[in-house]
Amino acid sequence: MRATTLLSKILGLNKTRVRNVTCVDEGLVVDVVPSTRVPRCSGCHCRVRTVHDRYEGRRWRHLDVGPFRVWLRYGLRRVRCPRCGVCVEFVPWAENQSWFTYDFEEHVAYLAQRADKTTLSTLMRVAWRTVGAIIERVLPRHQSGDRLDGLTHIGVDELSYRRHHEYVTVIVDHVRGGVVWASPGKNAETFKAFFKELGKERCAQLEAVTLDMSAAYLKAVTEESPQARIIFDRFHVQRLAHDALDAVRREQVREAAPEDKHDLKNTRFALQKNPWNLSAIEEQKVADVQRTNRPLYRAYLLKETLAKILDGGQVNVARKKLLEWADWAARSRLRPFQKLARTVRSHLEGIVAYVATGLSNGRSEGLNGKIRTITRRSFGFHGPTSLIALIFLCCSGITLLPVHK
Ligand SMILES: [Zn+2]
Numbered sequence: 001m002r003a004t005t006l007l008s009k010i011l012g013l014n015k016t017r018v019r020n021v022t023c024v025d026e027g028l029v030v031d032v033v034p035s036t037r038v039p040r041c042s043g044c045h046c047r048v049r050t051v052h053d054r055y056e057g058r059r060w061r062h063l064d065v066g067p068f069r070v071w072l073r074y075g076l077r078r079v080r081c082p083r084c085g086v087c088v089e090f091v092p093w094a095e096n097q098s099w100f101t102y103d104f105e106e107h108v109a110y111l112a113q114r115a116d117k118t119t120l121s122t123l124m125r126v127a128w129r130t131v132g133a134i135i136e137r138v139l140p141r142h143q144s145g146d147r148l149d150g151l152t153h154i155g156v157d158e159l160s161y162r163r164h165h166e167y168v169t170v171i172v173d174h175v176r177g178g179v180v181w182a183s184p185g186k187n188a189e190t191f192k193a194f195f196k197e198l199g200k201e202r203c204a205q206l207e208a209v210t211l212d213m214s215a216a217y218l219k220a221v222t223e224e225s226p227q228a229r230i231i232f233d234r235f236h237v238q239r240l241a242h243d244a245l246d247a248v249r250r251e252q253v254r255e256a257a258p259e260d261k262h263d264l265k266n267t268r269f270a271l272q273k274n275p276w277n278l279s280a281i282e283e284q285k286v287a288d289v290q291r292t293n294r295p296l297y298r299a300y301l302l303k304e305t306l307a308k309i310l311d312g313g314q315v316n317v318a319r320k321k322l323l324e325w326a327d328w329a330a331r332s333r334l335r336p337f338q339k340l341a342r343t344v345r346s347h348l349e350g351i352v353a354y355v356a357t358g359l360s361n362g363r364s365e366g367l368n369g370k371i372r373t374i375t376r377r378s379f380g381f382h383g384p385t386s387l388i389a390l391i392f393l394c395c396s397g398i399t400l401l402p403v404h405k
Helices: 003-011 102-114 117-124 128-142 188-204 215-224 234-255 258-265 268-272 280-292 294-311 315-330 335-346 348-357 361-377 384-395
Strands: 016-024 027-034 051-054 058-065 068-074 077-081 085-088 153-161 166-173 179-184 208-211 229-232
Touching: 003 016, 003 058, 027 058, 058 102, 102 117, 102 128, 102 384, 117 128, 128 384, 153 361, 166 188, 166 361, 166 384, 179 188, 179 384, 188 215, 208 215, 208 348, 215 229, 229 234, 229 348, 234 258, 234 268, 234 294, 234 335, 234 348, 258 280, 268 280, 268 294, 280 294, 294 315, 294 335, 294 348, 315 335, 315 348, 335 348, 361 384
Parallel strands: 027 068, 153 208, 208 229
Antiparallel strands: 016 027, 051 077, 058 068, 077 085, 153 166, 166 179
16 A cells, blocks of 8 residues: 555545655644645635635644644645635635644544643643634534524523633523523623524513623613513522621621631631531631621621521512511621612512522533633633633533544
């Protein structure tokens, strides 16, 4: 068997002929040509006979062979297409504008779904930033159908990345699971862009939306899909209580006598935890707070009671108890909880709706955690479009197979 024929088999390229191979310092450079003689326009895929000019020796990175990196080399032609004008020709091994072969890109995407950043980068010998660009190209090849069809119960959430300087709004489908839409930004306009894409008819089919209490998202829902039931995310409500408790604790630390400051500072995690998860030492810390610091213990009870109400199953009971809780918090002489009491009163029906439906962004907690892990991995990407592509690749039910399966 001739060496080029063997290599052609090893590389596994379709509609491509191997002409020659050169061994260079960095690896192997394989000269190839498309197996069809008449070039095709990369814009419309039509055969075009008029060649405009030719680039000398363009290279595409292909899958490694043994220890060698492999590049395909070809003098890419530009054709004068009657429809598209002057345009590079179509090549069967790579997407227009990409300097990686389909196989290489698919393999990177397969690994991106499964492996961590360092593993992928080291194994494939590509920069992480490049991985982002590759995923952006691979994704459209695998997305099928309209993900926005048939939505009834959705959740909207914001994701922060780049150390909380930038945001992405992500929308999940509570029924089928998975991310259905994402876009940079976190204001009402961002969310409205989603409704615009959804269109009037599909907006009218929405039954429920879970969201945090951000005024921006709330405004967008009430304007664009007024029939949808608003459900405030349980974990967001809970987080507000945790924040209020922590604000009280900090205030108490500030006011405490110097010898007590240290002990009070150390109560933070014990107070935030669920009581049934406390270790013996933490239990002791909570007991000490109960004995020595009445305001802080009151704040702790307020937090715990709110959690219990949210866990309750009966809507009317929950509504009544929430109002009682708000009265208690308002009388507590703890400013952070007085503020929270006002929030709870003004958002009462949305919080009760959680008790009624059990729907919250946390319900898709596995999904949420996954999205957050991806966001941390995206550090080093060029911009939000790569991050969004990675979220879709990993969280919208796309199944990728290894290239040579
Ligand atoms: Zn064309």
